Amino acid sequence: MKHLSLRARLTLIYGGLFMVAGVLLLGLTYALFSQQLSSDHRVIVKGTYLTPAPSGATPAKQPQKELVVLNSAGDVLTGPDAERVMNEQRDQLRSAATKSLLTQGGIALLLVGGLAAGSGWLVAGRVLAPLYRVTDTARRIATAPAAGRGLHERIALSGPDDEVKNLADAFDTMVERLDHSFDGQRRFVANASHELRTPLTVGRALVEVAMHRRSASEDVKQLGESLLAINHRHEQLISGLLILADSEKELTDRYPVNLADVVGHVVAQSASEAGAADVEVRADPGDGPTSGDALLLERLVHNLVENAIRHNQAGGWVEVSSRRTADQVEVEVANSGADIPPYEVEGLFKPFHRLNDDRLVSAKGAGLGLSIVRSVAEAHGGSVKARAREGGGLVVVVTLPVDPG
Secondary structure: OOOOOHHHHHHHHHHHHHHHHHHHHHHHHHHHHHHHHHOOOOOOOOOOOOOOOOOOOOHHHOOOOOOEEEOOOOOEEEHHHHHHHHHHHHHHHHHHHHHHHHHHHHHHHHHHHHHHHHHHHHHHHHHHHHHHHHHHHHHHHHOOOOOOOOOOOOOOOOOOOOHHHHHHHHHHHHHHHHHHHHHHHHHHHHHHHHHHHHHHHHHHHHHHHHHOOOOOOHHHHHHHHHHHHHHHHHHHHHHHHHHHHHHOOOOOOOEEEEHHHHHHHHHHHOHHHHHHOOEEEEEEEOOOEEEEOHHHHHHHHHHHHHHHHHOOOOOEEEEEEEEEEOOEEEEEEEEOOOOOOHHHOHHHHOOOOOHHHOOOOEOOEOOOHHHHHHHHHHHOOOEEEEEEOOOOOEEEEEEEEOOOO
16 A cells, blocks of 8 residues: 555545445345345245135134145145245245345446446546646656756646645745745846956956056066956856856757867867866867757856866876767766765865865866856756766766757
């Protein structure tokens, strides 16, 4: 019973109750029938006649009626013989009635019980249909690519104002509030990031003007270099927040994109950074047709390559490849580097999460790179998996749906 569905349990309950009621009714009928046969009733078989009363006798003094039975052979029996025949006939009648009532009645009860169970299955399915609708909607929302997606969907159950409709309405209200909350959070991040860009740009311009003045001393120039580095890191953080907010929006337009082109383009762009870090980048851009937002997909691959270069070691390497597998395409980025504990891998995809208690915003980035990768992949109906590489470093595989066109 523990692994049966609610519909199956209700059907078993309906069928079981019907069978119990049927057995009780059959038993009660048999008991009443047996009681009726056991009562002292005279039953005349084949024919009965009375001996004529003497002439002139008054009705009060007429002789008692005498039981006369005509057996199957045509003999007329009276007295004990008639009683014996009567008892035999009664026993045969009881046996035949018992066989008919219990055997045939039991078979009829099983047939009607099966019909009742089937009807119960249909009725239970119809009664539980609104609950299935609630469950399917909740499952679709829970399995949406990102936490904020799918919350626009509603059950909108119509029908009588009963317990199931109240449940569906309460669920819709909860999802609506969550949708407003996530939407407000995305708008806040986007608006705050846009607003913060302006003072950072103005600050950078002022520092550069002060540094390039003829009268600027070496101390001022060094201070300006430090301020520009800090300003650049803050701009990285703001840009990462904007991209993260954009990637969490639902895609409305999709265009064909081949990941082989994206990989080749990103590797070429990253050559200077890789050379400065003394890291070799090897590319194997295989055919990977998919669809989506080309800029976001480029950012996905760029973040993976950039993360692999920055979290590496001098003389290390980065391998970038794309390929098609059945109905999916994959981008894989592997790199050398420090050992990463397996239990820390999943945490790398959380915003601002860094290994070794690194600063929130450092020369290695703002801590949003892999968060953006996962968000972009999920926005395109894909997924990201990562594992610690033996010997140090990380292997990240992004899986996206293939574009059959």
